[in-house]
Amino acid sequence: MKDHNSESSQLEAFRSTLSTNSRLNDLHLDDTLLIKFLRCRNYDVTQAMTALTAYVDIINKRSDLFSWTDEIKKVIEAGIFLHYPERTPDGCVVNLVTPGKWNPSDFSYTTYIKLAILWSEVLLLDEDVQKNGFIVVIDMSGIKLTHIYHTGVSNAKLFSDLTERILPRKLASIHFVNASRFQDAGLALFKPFMTASTKQVMHFHSKDCSTLHKFVPPNLLPASLGGYAKEVPASTYIHLLEKNKEKVFKIWDQLRN
CATH class of the missing domain: 3.40.525.10 (CRAL-TRIO lipid binding domain)
Incomplete structure (x- = not known):
């Protein structure tokens, strides 16, 4: 399990990746949400990014x-x-x-x-x-x-x-x-x-x-x-x-x- 410092560094890396994504960089995503995606993918930023992008897609396509x-x-x-x-x-x-x-x-x-x-x-x-x-x-x-x-x-x-x-x-x-x-x-x-x-x-x-x-x-x-x-x-x-x-x-x- 990640300690607080490691989690913070992965969160920083996640935000850095988000800043280069034209699809997501305009969204106002708080740290709590991003950490949740990191935890679910064992702090793999690439996998967390894939899941987050898919979530944004589905919530906007299937709001029902x-x-x-x-x-x-x-x-x-x-x-x-x-x-x-x-x-x-x-x-x-x-x-x-x-x-x-x-x-x-x-x-x-x-x-x-x-x-x-x-x-x-x-x-x-x-x-x-x-x-x-x-x-x-x-x-x-x-x-x-x-x-x-x-x-x-x-x-x-x-x-x-x-x-x-x-x-x-x-x-x-x-x-x-x-x-x-x-x-x-x-x-x-x-x-x-x-x-x-x-x-x-x-x-x-x-x-x-x-x-x-x-x-x-x-x-x-x-x-x-x-x-x-x-x-x-x-x-x-x-x-x-x-x-x-x-x-x-x-x-x-x-x-x-």
Whole structure:
């Protein structure tokens, strides 16, 4: 992990690179935002610059994804996407995703993407999360053909690009549980767009989840995955987003042109 002096020197180098970029040098980007991009790319200025440029591009091309609507609450209430307040011993935040709980007639996959972006940015307000990263656990149970159909190739690519190449977050590892031959077809929709680095941290686990517990402590997993985390009501997550969304919007405003 970088000390303060090293981080400051990398920030200076980042600003120097930004000053030569005609696309970005007119934006008023604060140090907090730039450091977040440096941390997510392990202080590699070139990679941080690539991610930042891609973020500016997507937020200006797809402004609809970077906004709040009450439809987002439906994703939370469905229990598709959640995390527990505690961290792993390594300081990672654990996201639990259960795509099979999605009813496409209730909201679109685009709404799910909007929540994933906003949720990531709210969690990234915590500097420890910026430094230590995310562990994503995907419970594949319940995935059906209708989920694959209503996701589609274009959304699969968009989601992969956002979560792996653009959002300023580290992916420590990603875990798939309860996968079957049919659920594998859902994963196959995303695989062509996954980065090599993501594929290197992918893990598949049997239904008893004993191997998953080597990566994620049971106190950070629900009973359905062999854990004993206390259930967090949807209202808690909604309150967390509504409390912090304006902070995120101010960050996004720096990136708009």
